[in-house]
Amino acid sequence: MANDDKAARREAGRFAYEGLERAIHEKARLGILASLMTRREGILFTELKELCSLTDGNLNRHLKVLQDARLVEVWKGNQKGKPQTLCRLTPQGRERFLEYVAVLEQVVSDAAAAAKSPSKQAARDLLRGWSPA
Amino acid sequence: MANDDKAARREAGRFAYEGLERAIHEKARLGILASLMTRREGILFTELKELCSLTDGNLNRHLKVLQDARLVEVWKGNQKGKPQTLCRLTPQGRERFLEYVAVLEQVVSDAAAAAKSPSKQAARDLLRGWSPA
Secondary structure (H helix, E strand, C coil): CHHHHHHHHHHCCCCCCCCCCHHHHCHHHHHHHHHHHCCCCCEEHHHHHHHCCCCHHHHHHHHHHHHHCCCEEEEEEEECCEEEEEEEECHHHHHHHHHHHHHHHHHHHHHHHHHHCCCCCCHHHHCCCCEEC | CHHHHHHHHHHCCCCCCCCCCHHHHCHHHHHHHHHHHCCCCCEEHHHHHHHCCCCHHHHHHHHHHHHHCCCEEEEEEEECCEEEEEEEECHHHHHHHHHHHHHHHHHHHHHHHHHHCCCCCCHHHHCCCCEEC
């Protein structure tokens, strides 16, 4: 039991995944950042909306969060005589996104390791004496 | 322009990451599921709390969501004379978690590909005529 306690302390927080920054982790924002990663020069609002299957309102809302978190820059300008909005990652945004992705890689490798390891004991033996909550 | 439009349609939704199921994607729940993946026989509530750095209240709240989504089972029982709660993945939960992780792998590989590809044009040239929003 003492050994179990020590092992438990060593493992505390092992699956807390603290590096999964909330501003980045939200599904729509993850898609926006992944899109912007593919083009350093930025992506026009209209195209970004399509790439991420978002409405104008939703894209605007998420861009606001990403700007406040200093992950993304938004620029206004004209292209072929039409007013356009250009979105791109900040240098910091690029760096923080890559740090975030490193944690995702950890999740993926944890899952891959777990999927490979065989069950030590049949689950029905372990559940002898337990009842559904 | 017509070619651009065709390419845009082909790419529509490319970064929507529809497979990132909300019940799984939330950071704390991701940690809970990743922990449970490592042990088919289940994990006691008290240990799971430590592994994920969660309070009793938070763990209970997230377990409720995971039970409602049929990803996790919760069992009540006794171990060494003490009442305990055992949490484990359902077979469906295991399968859906692995599907989710396959989408994470896509995010990771998209980011890795983007990080490697060189910028085609210096950003300052592209931003000529643009102003911060």
